[in-house]
Amino acid sequence: MLATIRNRFVVSQGRFGRVILSFMLVGFLALIAAGIAAAWATARNQDHARAVVHTYEVELSIATARRLIEQAEASRRGYLLTANREYRDAYRRWAAEMPGAIGRLGRLTQDNPNQRANLAALRRALDTLFAARTQSIAMVDRGRMTEAMILFYQEASVRRMTAIRSTFDRMAAEERRLLATRDEAQRQSLQAFYVILAVAGVLLVLVMIASLLTVMRYTRDLARSRDALRRFNEQLEETVAERTADLSRANEEIQRFAYIVSHDLRSPLVNVMGFTAELSAATTPLAELVDRAETECPGIVTEEARLAAREDLPEAIGFIRTSTQKMDRLINAILKLSREGRRVITPERIDPAAVAETIEASIRHVLDDRGVTLTVRRPMPTLTTDRVAIEQILSNLIENASKYLQPGRPGQITVSGEERRGRVLLSVADNGRGIDPRDHQRIFDLFRRSGQQDQPGEGIGLAHVRALAYRLGGTIEVESTLREGSTFRLNLPKTFEAQDIKP
Amino acid sequence: MNAHQSVGIVMIEDDEGHARLIEKNIRRAGILNDIKHFTDGNQALHFLFEAPDGPARNGPALVLLDLNLPDMSGTDILARIKDEGSPLKRTPVVVLTTTDDKVEIQRCYDLGCNVYITKPVNYESFAQAIRQLGLFLSVIQVPEVEDQ
Numbered sequence: 001m002l003a004t005i006r007n008r009f010v011v012s013q014g015r016f017g018r019v020i021l022s023f024m025l026v027g028f029l030a031l032i033a034a035g036i037a038a039a040w041a042t043a044r045n046q047d048h049a050r051a052v053v054h055t056y057e058v059e060l061s062i063a064t065a066r067r068l069i070e071q072a073e074a075s076r077r078g079y080l081l082t083a084n085r086e087y088r089d090a091y092r093r094w095a096a097e098m099p100g101a102i103g104r105l106g107r108l109t110q111d112n113p114n115q116r117a118n119l120a121a122l123r124r125a126l127d128t129l130f131a132a133r134t135q136s137i138a139m140v141d142r143g144r145m146t147e148a149m150i151l152f153y154q155e156a157s158v159r160r161m162t163a164i165r166s167t168f169d170r171m172a173a174e175e176r177r178l179l180a181t182r183d184e185a186q187r188q189s190l191q192a193f194y195v196i197l198a199v200a201g202v203l204l205v206l207v208m209i210a211s212l213l214t215v216m217r218y219t220r221d222l223a224r225s226r227d228a229l230r231r232f233n234e235q236l237e238e239t240v241a242e243r244t245a246d247l248s249r250a251n252e253e254i255q256r257f258a259y260i261v262s263h264d265l266r267s268p269l270v271n272v273m274g275f276t277a278e279l280s281a282a283t284t285p286l287a288e289l290v291d292r293a294e295t296e297c298p299g300i301v302t303e304e305a306r307l308a309a310r311e312d313l314p315e316a317i318g319f320i321r322t323s324t325q326k327m328d329r330l331i332n333a334i335l336k337l338s339r340e341g342r343r344v345i346t347p348e349r350i351d352p353a354a355v356a357e358t359i360e361a362s363i364r365h366v367l368d369d370r371g372v373t374l375t376v377r378r379p380m381p382t383l384t385t386d387r388v389a390i391e392q393i394l395s396n397l398i399e400n401a402s403k404y405l406q407p408g409r410p411g412q413i414t415v416s417g418e419e420r421r422g423r424v425l426l427s428v429a430d431n432g433r434g435i436d437p438r439d440h441q442r443i444f445d446l447f448r449r450s451g452q453q454d455q456p457g458e459g460i461g462l463a464h465v466r467a468l469a470y471r472l473g474g475t476i477e478v479e480s481t482l483r484e485g486s487t488f489r490l491n492l493p494k495t496f497e498a499q500d501i502k503p
Numbered sequence: 504m505n506a507h508q509s510v511g512i513v514m515i516e517d518d519e520g521h522a523r524l525i526e527k528n529i530r531r532a533g534i535l536n537d538i539k540h541f542t543d544g545n546q547a548l549h550f551l552f553e554a555p556d557g558p559a560r561n562g563p564a565l566v567l568l569d570l571n572l573p574d575m576s577g578t579d580i581l582a583r584i585k586d587e588g589s590p591l592k593r594t595p596v597v598v599l600t601t602t603d604d605k606v607e608i609q610r611c612y613d614l615g616c617n618v619y620i621t622k623p624v625n626y627e628s629f630a631q632a633i634r635q636l637g638l639f640l641s642v643i644q645v646p647e648v649e650d651q
Contacts, residue, residue: 266601266622267571271520273626278527328625 027207034200041193048186061105258338333460347496353380372411380417385496401430429487435480515547532637544575570600585615593646
């Protein structure tokens with residue numbers, strides 16, 4: 001369940017990151033598009049403004065040119081009528097400005113083939129016009145007024161002027177048309193700009209809403225998974241507490257069971273042993289009676305009676321006794337284990353090396369008898385745990401090591417210890433006869449032994465050691481090779497902590 | 504024991520074999536007093552408090568009590584005997600049981616038991632313990648039961 005929650009959480013986080021990133025990307029792209037569109041629209045606007053200015057310039061130039069032509073014409077006509085030189089001078093002034101005005105118009109309309117064609121036509125008309133004007137003015141200058149008037153009549157100047165005016169009108173119309181086209185283009189580009197802006201805006205709003213929704217959903221998911229996690233955690237604690245309570249209940253049940261069984265088994269045993277003793281006591285006078293009868297009156301003693309009194313009865317009683325004694329020892333062993341489980345652990349600071357040395361001193365004569373040397377390797381880490389339990393564990397292990405020797409090799413036992421991540425590892429290593437790998441687990445079971453049964457014992461010691469190790473929150477394991485030796489490793493917490501939760 | 508009075512021994516023991524062994528060994532110690540044997544608590548209580556020939560109505564007694572009984576715990580009987588206001592509160596009670604649990608022993612003495620003996624599994628020790636108890640019984644003084 002934990003794994004699922006964590007996975008969902010992780011996946012959701014990764015997806016969330018990608019989604020938000022892509023939303024931000026889309027948002028940025030929309031902004032950039034809007035910016036580009038704005039820049040483009042501004043450029044278009046400027047272009048358009050320039051075009052408008054251009055159109056007005058062209059129109060102004062056309063108007064100027066027209067004005068010059070009309071003024072020049074008016075001055076010439078005045079000169080023709082009055083021969084007043086002021087009119088001639090005025091005409092010359094207007095005429096002199098004419099090429100400049102036409103040239104400017106030509107420069108302004110250079111890019112437009114229509115206007116160029118118009119201008120060319122205009123130039124031709126103007127050339128003819130100016131030639132005629134120059135001629136008539138020259139005539140007046142020389143005093144030939146009449147001839148000049150005639151020329152003026154023949155000139156058909158009104159038609160020519162009309163043609164020139166219509167050319168100018170065409171050019172102006174062309175410019176107006178161009179302006180209208182440009183206005184249209186401008187309107188369209190403005191429209192395009194607004195469309196782009198609107199699209200970008202809508203996109204931004206969408207992205208914003210989507211991001212907001214995603215963030216909200218993510219937050220909701222997060223809150224939900226956090227709640228789930230908390231709920232799960234509470235459940236876990238409850239479950240652990242329940243299981244622990246169950247376990248300690250079961251454990252207590254077993255302890256009580258072992259205690260009751262061992263007590264209730266003892267009760268009939270008292271009878272068996274008691275009445276066996278009574279039987280045994282009764283056998284003695286019977287045997288004496290048989291003996292006496294044999295000497296005094298041999299005829300009445302049958303072979304069967306003699307065998308029964310002298311052999312069968314003592315033998316049966318002997319077997320009953322040894323069996324009940326063994327049963328008594330076994331029951332005592334169970335009782336001892338069950339008591340060990342009920343004993344209150346009193347943790348204190350312990351130096352295992354000192355404990356091992358105390359044990360060595362107390363069984364020195366046994367070790368010497370067996371020719372065993374015991375080495376306690378210092379320094380050894382200290383630990384806080386139950387002294388009695390440690391003493392019993394170490395003395396059991398050391399005694400075992402000194403008991404099961406490899407024939408022909410003097411025994412060597414090494415007790416050492418090291419600390420590893422809050423645990424203390426104590427080792428009791430020997431060079432004895434070793435334990436068959438098949439028995440490495442079995443030897444820790446009650447009443448189970450390994451190898452040749454040449455030493456007294458009930459198979460209780462290691463079961464006791466394991467029960468004690470478990471009781472102290474530790475473990476015990478063995479490493480052994482047949483005929484080479486065994487190493488028992490005791491793994492204990494550096495500091496004993498009570499794990500029992502009393503129901 | 505006060506030979507001139509008939510001090511009855513009341514043995515409350517559910518195991519017939521144990522009862523027989525206890526009786527045999529007490530007799531071997533030279534105790535000749537009457538021994539009444541009960542295998543369950545109710546009968547024993549009835550005899551102790553109500554029977555016309557029981558200790559409450561008729562003379563002093565000594566109780567040998569086993570703690571593991573089929574119908575009730577021996578400690579309940581002990582509590583009834585030693586209860587304040589009980590006519591038998593001065594009657595000596597010898598608890599004779601297989602339990603050697605510290606808590607149980609403490610509890611019995613708290614309730615007013617006079618002697619607590621654990622039955623040894625080893626018969627020789629058991630027999631010896633009972634014989635010594637017999638010798639002990641032969642010298643102790645048993646108080647008179649108060650008149651109702």
